[in-house]
Amino acid sequence: MSDKPKMIIPDSGMLMTPRSRRDILKLMAMGGSVVLLPSMLTACSDDDDVITPVGPGTGTALTIDFANGDTAILQFAYALEQLEADFYTKVLAASNAGTTNLTAADKAIMTDIKYHEVLHREYLKVALGTTFGFTITTTYGNLNFNDRTAVLATAKALEDTGVQAYNGAAQYIKDTNNLLAAGKIVSVEARHASAIADLISPNTAAFAPKVFDDVARPATIAGIAQGFIVQKLGFANAPATFVPGPNGVV
Amino acid sequence: MENMNIIDSVDPEILNAVDKRAREIAQGATVNGKLAALLALGSIPIALGAIAKDVYGQTTADVNNVLQFALLLEFLESDFYTRGVASTGMIPTAVLTVFTTIRDHENAHVTAIQSLLTSRGQTPRTKPVFDYTAKGNLAGFNFGAAQYSTFLAVAQAFEDTGVRAFKGQAGALINDKPILNAALAIHSVEARHASMIRRIRGGKGWISGNSRGDLPAFTQGVYDGEDNVLQGGINISTLTGASENGGTTAASEAFDEPLTMAQVTAIVTPFLP
Numbered sequence: 097m098s099d100k101p102k103m104i105i106p107d108s109g110m111l112m113t114p115r116s117r118r119d120i121l122k123l124m125a126m127g128g129s130v131v132l133l134p135s136m137l138t139a140c141s142d143d144d145d146v147i148t149p150v151g152p153g154t155g156t157a158l159t160i161d162f163a164n165g166d167t168a169i170l171q172f173a174y175a176l177e178q179l180e181a182d183f184y185t186k187v188l189a190a191s192n193a194g195t196t197n198l199t200a201a202d203k204a205i206m207t208d209i210k211y212h213e214v215l216h217r218e219y220l221k222v223a224l225g226t227t228f229g230f231t232i233t234t235t236y237g238n239l240n241f242n243d244r245t246a247v248l249a250t251a252k253a254l255e256d257t258g259v260q261a262y263n264g265a266a267q268y269i270k271d272t273n274n275l276l277a278a279g280k281i282v283s284v285e286a287r288h289a290s291a292i293a294d295l296i297s298p299n300t301a302a303f304a305p306k307v308f309d310d311v312a313r314p315a316t317i318a319g320i321a322q323g324f325i326v327q328k329l330g331f332a333n334a335p336a337t338f339v340p341g342p343n344g345v346v
Numbered sequence: 347m348e349n350m351n352i353i354d355s356v357d358p359e360i361l362n363a364v365d366k367r368a369r370e371i372a373q374g375a376t377v378n379g380k381l382a383a384l385l386a387l388g389s390i391p392i393a394l395g396a397i398a399k400d401v402y403g404q405t406t407a408d409v410n411n412v413l414q415f416a417l418l419l420e421f422l423e424s425d426f427y428t429r430g431v432a433s434t435g436m437i438p439t440a441v442l443t444v445f446t447t448i449r450d451h452e453n454a455h456v457t458a459i460q461s462l463l464t465s466r467g468q469t470p471r472t473k474p475v476f477d478y479t480a481k482g483n484l485a486g487f488n489f490g491a492a493q494y495s496t497f498l499a500v501a502q503a504f505e506d507t508g509v510r511a512f513k514g515q516a517g518a519l520i521n522d523k524p525i526l527n528a529a530l531a532i533h534s535v536e537a538r539h540a541s542m543i544r545r546i547r548g549g550k551g552w553i554s555g556n557s558r559g560d561l562p563a564f565t566q567g568v569y570d571g572e573d574n575v576l577q578g579g580i581n582i583s584t585l586t587g588a589s590e591n592g593g594t595t596a597a598s599e600a601f602d603e604p605l606t607m608a609q610v611t612a613i614v615t616p617f618l619p
Binding site: 205208210211212214215216218219221222223259262263266267269270272273275276277279280281282283284285286287288289290291294299300301303304306307308309310311339340341342343 | 509516523524
């Protein structure tokens with residue numbers, strides 16, 4: 097196994113750069129080894145944000161500036177799509193490991209949904225480019241990815257949030273092309289939400305619980321998403337007004 | 347004097363926007379030919395209206411037209427499900443709640459759109475007598491107890507059409523936020539319905555490529571163009587990771603596509619009197 101990658105870290109300062117942190121995590125995932133030189137041992141024991149999971153909103157600021165116009169809406173969507181893609185990737189990883197009690201039907205549906213969310217994420221990544229792009233770090237608290245009930249409940253929350261988020265952010269979009277792009281994605285999120293809700297409560301009204309879907313304020317969505325994101329979400333120059341949807345202010 | 351009255355009655359916000367646009371035009375901004383001709387003629391009331399459209403893209407008349415169009419689609423759906431649910435023995439008991447839920451939603455959508463039109467001083471269109479044989483394409487279909495499979499197939503076609511129809515009109519509503527919100531709030535509910543019906547039929551909740559599956563050929567227009575994988579110039583099927591994430595099929599499923607009003611009209615015309 098001498099061909100496994102190896103990384104040598106000469107001093108603790110290197111751990112403070114995002115580049116080497118990322119490399120450490122990548123190496124660990126590949127089964128490689130990280131060699132810490134003796135001077136590192138003390139420093140590493142203090143560096144708990146590398147090793148232990150961190151809570152929602154405890155990380156660096158991730159501020160979406162509405163002064164950037166439609167770009168801010170795309171960034172808002174990008175954060176949500178990153179979260180959804182990451183969630184389903186973890187669901188399927190657990191499922192593939194054979195440790196979950198998901199049914200074959202659950203898995204088939206969530207495999208497709210994972211594909212869609214990854215593609216939404218990658219699309220927005222390209223659309224935003226390096227200047228406006230960012231990478232979120234997810235956190236799920238003590239969510240048990242092996243438990244069907246917990247996984248489906250979280251999936252439902254994320255899909256419903258996605259639908260309400262696009263429906264609510266649409267009013268701030270200025271370019272009809274961007275509005276159409278949001279429309280193309282939101283109905284797919286609604287298809288997902290319907291399928292997930294029906295897996296939880298088959299053949300009831302759960303697939304479409306309301307006459308009108310909610311149209312939610314970005315701040316409401318950020319509050320929900322924050323529960324899964326380490327970075328501290330924030331808005332700058334947020335629009336002062338919000339036009340409520342048919343269900344009122346959400 | 348007449349011109350002054352017109353200007354007095356215009357919302358100051360619109361006047362400001364028109365004034366700003368007029369200055370941009372004076373400074374050489376591009377305008378369409380018709381507006382340029384009106385400005386050259388010095389027709390202030392007509393040019394004012396034309397600039398307002400140039401600034402905002404859509405007019406009140408466009409929004410009203412979208413609402414009347416949406417009302418026709420909701421009439422079709424609400425009438426269809428009302429008849430389906432009323433047909434004794436057609437819908438299996440196990441899924442009856444699904445269809446009463448959808449029926450109730452479509453009825454409420456009809457009422458909501460009628461109210462929006464009335465509040466805008468418009469007379470909502472009346473409900474046509476629909477032809478559910480679709481001019482013979484579904485010969486003999488009359489919500490009979492043994493016709494559940496046809497009922498389901500038509501339901502899928504209507505719901506997938508509804509999603510695409512509302513999506514196609516979003517741009518026309520971009521400047522009327524309350525109407526845009528209402529349309530979007532209905533749009534995503536139609537997508538929830540579509541997903542459920544597709545899954546009851548044993549399919550996926552989402553549309554793969556431009557496949558109508560086992561639906562009759564006359565419904566192909568419902569799915570034409572759904573195989574698009576180019577979004578804003580970005581090819582979804584060749585994005586990083588796309589090949590490990592469902593490839594071209596998932597790339598088409600991940601984005602629903604719009605239909606124009608003309609395309610939707612062509613789809614529903616067989617059901618109209």
